[in-house]
Amino acid sequence: SQKIEQNSEALNIQEGKTATLTCNYTNYSPAYLQWYRQDPGRGPVFLLLIRENEKEKRKERLKVTFDTTLKQSLFHITASQPADSATYLCALDPSGGYQKVTFGTGTKLQVIP
Amino acid sequence: NAGVTQTPKFRVLKTGQSMTLLCAQDMNHEYMYWYRQDPGMGLRLIHYSVGEGTTAKGEVPDGYNVSRLKKQNFLLGLESAAPSQTSVYFCASNPRSGAGNTIYFGEGSWLTVV
Numbered sequence: 001s002q003k004i005e006q007n008s009e010a011l012n013i014q015e016g017k018t019a020t021l022t023c024n025y026t027n028y029s030p031a032y033l034q035w036y037r038q039d040p041g042r043g044p045v046f047l048l049l050i051r052e053n054e055k056e057k058r059k060e061r062l063k064v065t066f067d068t069t070l071k072q073s074l075f076h077i078t079a080s081q082p083a084d085s086a087t088y089l090c091a092l093d094p095s096g097g098y099q100k101v102t103f104g105t106g107t108k109l110q111v112i113p
Numbered sequence: 114n115a116g117v118t119q120t121p122k123f124r125v126l127k128t129g130q131s132m133t134l135l136c137a138q139d140m141n142h143e144y145m146y147w148y149r150q151d152p153g154m155g156l157r158l159i160h161y162s163v164g165e166g167t168t169a170k171g172e173v174p175d176g177y178n179v180s181r182l183k184k185q186n187f188l189l190g191l192e193s194a195a196p197s198q199t200s201v202y203f204c205a206s207n208p209r210s211g212a213g214n215t216i217y218f219g220e221g222s223w224l225t226v227v
Contacts, residue, residue, distance in 0.1 A: 004155065043117075043203050043218030044156070089155070098146060098207060098216055099171065103155035 002028045004104040006090060012110045013080055021075040021107045023090035028102070030092035033066050033073050038087045038106065047088075048075075080111045115139050117219035119204050125225045126194045134189040134222050136204030142217075144207050145187040146171075147179060149200040150221075156203065162187055194226045 005024040013019045023033070031052050036044040050057045050066045050073070057064045063076040077084050087106040094100050117138045126132055136145065143164050148156040158171030162181040176198060178190045187206075191198060201223050207216040 008153075041221070043205075043220050045218070046215045091155075098144065098205070099158060099161050099169070101158075103157075105153060105155050 002026070002092075002102060004028075004090065004092060004102055006088075006104040006107045008105060008107070010108040010110055012112060015080060015082060015111055015113050017080055019077040019080045019084065019109055019111070021088050021090075021109065023073040023075065023104055025071050025092055028071070028092055028094070029068075030094055032093040032096060033064075034091040034093060034101070035062075035064055035073075035075050036089040036091065036103075038089060040087075044089055077109075080109075082111045082113050085109055085111050117204055117206055117217050119202070119219040119222045121222060122220065123223045125227060126191075127227055128194060128196060130194050131190070131192050132194065132224075133191075134202055134204075134224075136187045136189070136206075136219060137185055138187075138204075138206040138217070139185065140206065140208070140217065141184070142206035142208045143184075144209065145181065146205045146216075147177070147187065147189045148203045148205065149173065150203060151200050159189065159202075191224075194224075196226045198224065199226045200224060 003026045034049045035047045038044045061078045065074045087108045089106040091103045120135045146161040147159040157173050160179040162168045165184040168179045180188045204219040
């Protein structure tokens with residue numbers, strides 16, 4: 001069965017360092033991979049989408065890589081700030097329609113001042 | 114600009130009671146969705162709609178019904194609530210199908226069934 005794995009343990013990182021979160025998947029061939037931010041008690045907020053034929057995508061301090069051979073995406077936040085503390089979800093989309101998107105359980109990031 | 118608004122935000126139900134969650138979006142989006150989020154599990158799609166007057170089942174539709182009588186509103190109903198339906202419910206919308214268009218989530222509705 002399709003499976004998305006995100007590290008369930010919280011990631012603690014010092015302010016100013018680069019945070020790297022991992023999303024692994026099995027039995028899946030997504031055409032698109034998305035990353036979301038979710039703050040406690042709030043709904044997810046869409047951050048980035050990367051297509052299967054794209055290796056890397058950047059948006060301000062965010063960088064996402066997508067390796068379809070390794071079946072893995074890495075999400076980087078450079079020069080991390082305490083305001084970046086949140087849970088980050090990855091989601092896999094086989095076809096470009098949200099009705100088929102599968103969400104991961106998320107990894108909690110804590111940036112320590 | 115309110116975006117996606119869900120009401121109520123919190124509700125406690127007794128087993129067997131019924132209730133309706135309301136989702137309203139002011140972005141003129143065609144597509145709307147209802148998800149539930151449980152500890153240790155990712156967001157799971159309950160029902161969705163691709164336009165006014167249409168609805169379709171998602172991954173976990175049992176025990177829920179939906180209606181989209183107006184384009185801006187998407188209602189999620191629980192006819193006979195069960196403790197297994199204790200969860201956080203999120204409504205979302207996006208303008209059309211296809212990758213690259215942003216999906217917008219509401220703030221969530223916390224439902225406890227006792």
